[in-house]
Amino acid sequence: MGYLIRPVKADEWKRLKELRLAALADPVARVAFDETFEVAAGRPDELWQERARRSEEGDVALTFVGESEDGSWGGMVVVLFEEGEAVPQTQVVGAFVRPEHRGTGLARELFEAAIEWSWGLAEPVVERVRLWVHEENVRAEALYRSLGFVETGRTVVNPGNSGAVDREWAVRRA
Template sequence: MGYVIRPVTADEWKRLKELRLAALADPVARVAFNETLAAAAGQPDEFWQRRALSPDEGGAALTLVGEAEDGSWGGMVVVLVEEDQEVPQSHVVGVYVRPEHRGTGLARELFRAAIAWSWGLAEPAVEAVRLWVHEENARAEALYRSLGFVATGRIIADPKNAAAIEREMVLTRGRG
């Protein structure tokens, strides 16, 4: 199955909302999100409209989707720039692939596009791409390692379950 990886456009906010709610409802994927389905579903339209804006349009993050040949969205990845760090870096969040698109290479394609976008920024020049992976998400961690991400040793408690942890992983320029 082939995909076109592209940014979400502002007028696609309803499709973005539907995909995000599907991610939060997915029993396998929801461990990766800090937001609950109930909280997201209760957001007003203006919230989703802002979320669909790209950085070029004044948005805080870039959302990339994998669009299948039939026009459906198989998955997404969200990447934002963190300039307040020691070294400018991007932060990958909101990774989701619908169950029927898993195992097709879509997640890898989405990540490659997010990484390429990060490395292509002129200002700020991003030197690292980071993410957090839940300890129960071994499949995602294996993907990230295969893309060159390495564990930093930093951990945080899962905001939804203090007994669980998330591990930070990073990809530095030149490795991916």
């Protein structure tokens, strides 16, 4: 199955909202999110419109979607430029692939687009791309490792489950 990997456009905010809610409703994927379905579903349309608008502008945050040949969205990933950090970096968040698109290579394509966008930023030059992964998400860890990410040793308590840990992974500019 082939995908067009592209940024979300401002007028696609309703589709963006639907995809995010699908991610939060997915029992496998929701472990990776700091937000619940109920909270996200209650957010005003203006928030979704702003997220889609920022993605189209693409200067500090970008949401990539994988659009299949029939026009449906199989998954997404968000990449954010993190200002004020000691090392210029971006962070990948909000990664999700619909169950029927898992195992197709879509997740890899989405992450490659996020990393490529990060390396393409001109000022400041991004030195690393990072992400946080739930300690039990071994499938995601395998993908990140294959893309060149390594564990940094930093951990945080998972915001949605105080008994779980998220680990930081990062890839540095070659």
